[in-house]
Amino acid sequence: MACSVTHQLTEVIDSDRRTIMTYCSIYPAVLAVAVGVSIYFHFHPVQNEPLLQLAGAGISAIAFPLVLSHVRRAEALRMLRLKLRQCHKLAPTDPDCVKIQEDVNAIIRLRMGVGN
Amino acid sequence: MTDETPNLGANVQSYLAREKRLRLITWATTIFPLAVFLTLIYLTVRQQHKFQNLRQQNANLISQISDNQKKLDRMKADIGYYASQLTPSVNISFANEGQRSKANAIAEQLKKLGYDVSVDDQPMGKRISQNTYVLISSEKM
Numbered sequence: 001m002a003c004s005v006t007h008q009l010t011e012v013i014d015s016d017r018r019t020i021m022t023y024c025s026i027y028p029a030v031l032a033v034a035v036g037v038s039i040y041f042h043f044h045p046v047q048n049e050p051l052l053q054l055a056g057a058g059i060s061a062i063a064f065p066l067v068l069s070h071v072r073r074a075e076a077l078r079m080l081r082l083k084l085r086q087c088h089k090l091a092p093t094d095p096d097c098v099k100i101q102e103d104v105n106a107i108i109r110l111r112m113g114v115g116n
Numbered sequence: 117m118t119d120e121t122p123n124l125g126a127n128v129q130s131y132l133a134r135e136k137r138l139r140l141i142t143w144a145t146t147i148f149p150l151a152v153f154l155t156l157i158y159l160t161v162r163q164q165h166k167f168q169n170l171r172q173q174n175a176n177l178i179s180q181i182s183d184n185q186k187k188l189d190r191m192k193a194d195i196g197y198y199a200s201q202l203t204p205s206v207n208i209s210f211a212n213e214g215q216r217s218k219a220n221a222i223a224e225q226l227k228k229l230g231y232d233v234s235v236d237d238q239p240m241g242k243r244i245s246q247n248t249y250v251l252i253s254s255e256k257m
Contacts (some may be wrong), residue, residue: 012131020141022143026147029146033153033154062149068197112127112130112131112134
């Protein structure tokens, strides 16, 4: 029998995985558009303006903020998985379960922007 | 622990709903600028192609004007050349023998002006009058 927080923890982990998948699905779209625009301007230059080939880099900048969120979320996911593994090992009455539950609660409140 | 568990469950459900909303917003806020950017690039490229076509047409027109100006200059030069090859020619006829000396004097004056002048050998046989000179002018190469 695992900790009672296991179910909630699993849901949070699943949500984080979905969020990361969302980021991962945005990158190829942005990359494809950036590469497409760069290739287009390479083969069809407008007024021989070489800087237009760098438009792809400008488009890629759209994805940069997501990379930071992605890294933070991936790190949090790794931590949550460790806690889930601990939950599976602990009995529901184990005092560590309470600590894990408090930690999960704190993480959720932090992410929702709710103060302690 | 038992008091906190339902509270945590509600928090988690609320958090999950918020995360779902955030994922949608993330998608929208990323794809929307991408679409706007692509649209702007498309419109810019289309306008640039229009400008390029106009510039090409302008260049063609300038080239045509230049060619026509050259043709016109060549034609002017040809006309000038042919005009320089022309000699104005005047033939003087007179009515009676008394006017011959006057006709010869006029012929001399015209020759000084570069005209090719010829005076008839014989008078035309008309009666004397003040205005009996007959000038026939023509041009020849």
